[in-house]
Amino acid sequence: MKNNIEAPTLEMYIKQDLGLTQNSIEINNVTVSFKTPKGKFDAVKDISLTIRKGEIVSIIGHSGCGKSTLMNTISGMVKPSQGEVLANGKRVTGPGPDRGLVFQNYSLLPWLTVYQNIYEAVDSVLKYFNKSEKKTLVKDTLKMVNLYEHKDKLPGQLSGGMKQRVAIARAFAINPSILLLDEPFGALDALTKSSMHIELLKLWNLDNRNKTIVMVTHDIEEAIFLSDRIVVMNNGPAATIKAIVDVPLLRPRHKKEIVHDPEYMKIHDQLLGMLMDKLSIADIKSSI
């Protein structure tokens, strides 16, 4: 766990100076077990992780290692069997308006238009807004993600990138302080993915980088480009955190230039090594 020691970044210093450093998410000794026909199955075991306010953190690991499960303990969709999760200092017992969720497969309701999909979420979460306030909010959010012209379309009429923007807009509309994204760009082509990265960072900047973003991904480049820190998970069952890698690259980051940055390349190699390492061991085992 020696990688766990965090090298302070420039931003951290700035935020510390302004007294802005607060813990947004605290995961304390969380274990999640599922009941299966074959008995108890530990998906993740004894995980602890602290994420500061305004930080972008990626969770990376092999398919099925427990990334979504860990993420869902923060969102409140999954209850930890042991340990606890604090969001903004409060113990997580279920989903809440302080956390916006973008699901692995968009999860838009196919019979509702783009507008209605966002409106229903807003209507449900922001109970104290009146109707016209909610309408204005939905319209503004749609304009922010450039979907206003498409507001009356059904999800089935949208491209993958547009659907994902709707899902992000839905999570953003309720103005959560924590944004949780589960492989949000996994199904998109490389070009769309890149422009979505920029859009996500724009949204984050618009809010003065105050929103905490936790994102699950299996794309190393994506993780480095977006994140302040990258959490690498071991393979399950009973997955733990293998390492936490800092990404001290200055923002704003530029897609084209960043890949030539020696620091970027170093982190890239480091991550690749950690993820491939597991593969090669498995290969050796199976070939014996």
Add this chain to the structure above:
Amino acid sequence: MNVRPVAERRQVLFTFKILYMKNISSNLLSIVYFLCGIGVLLLFWEVSSRLSDGELPGPIPTWEVFYELLKDPFYDFGPNDKGIGLLLWGSIVRVAYGFLLGTLVAVPLGILLGASKIAMNILNPVVQILKPVSPLAWFPIGLAVFQSAPSATVFIIFITSLWPTLINTAFGVSTVPQDHKNVAKAFGFSKFKYVVKILFPYSLPHIFTGLRLSIGVAWLVIVAGEMLSGGMGIGFFIWDSWNAGSMEKIIGGILIIGIIGLLLDKGFSLLQKSFSYEK
């Protein structure tokens, strides 16, 4: 697939706008196929008629007899002598009553079964036992209860329309995908919002599948039911024509039953389409 905006989809439901206008050439082709099919049927019919030495009347004599009936479909000379239009209308009205009553019971019950495991466990065996019973077997019970043949006929249509609607509704309600439930959970939907914005929209296509099956079986059963009850409807017309020894009338009646059945099915298929959505 062409996709229509929501507002227009609703409109389709009420105006029954024919959706197939867009592709005229493929439309034309399907009409040609349809006419070919009818042609083959007529040919087969004519040949069978000749082979049977006139036992089975051919298309032309049938048409002549039948044309007489169609010329004055709504005459009413007392209980056992009515025009074919009146008889047919009577059958349609009885099916409509039975079907509506059946729907009013089956949809709420289906929702209950789909939503509650306990209700499903209790009622499923009952449904499984009653479902395979021919609705005609309920006729005497209908008679005993209502003391009236028309009501007993409506009753068997009611029973007929229950099962497909009930089963499909329960299926729809019980198979709401986890993804949709997750949306409700993550954004804290109220029970009411869940029902109106997720449960219903998801189940409606299934419910309409059930309704379409129900109306189909109901139309099958009404003919047999009216043969049993006598004195009314298109089923009685067939039976009466048999007693009068008119094969021409029977064949004409069969064609009319077929055409009405087809129209009912097409109507419900349009309804079903207007409530379905793109994945």
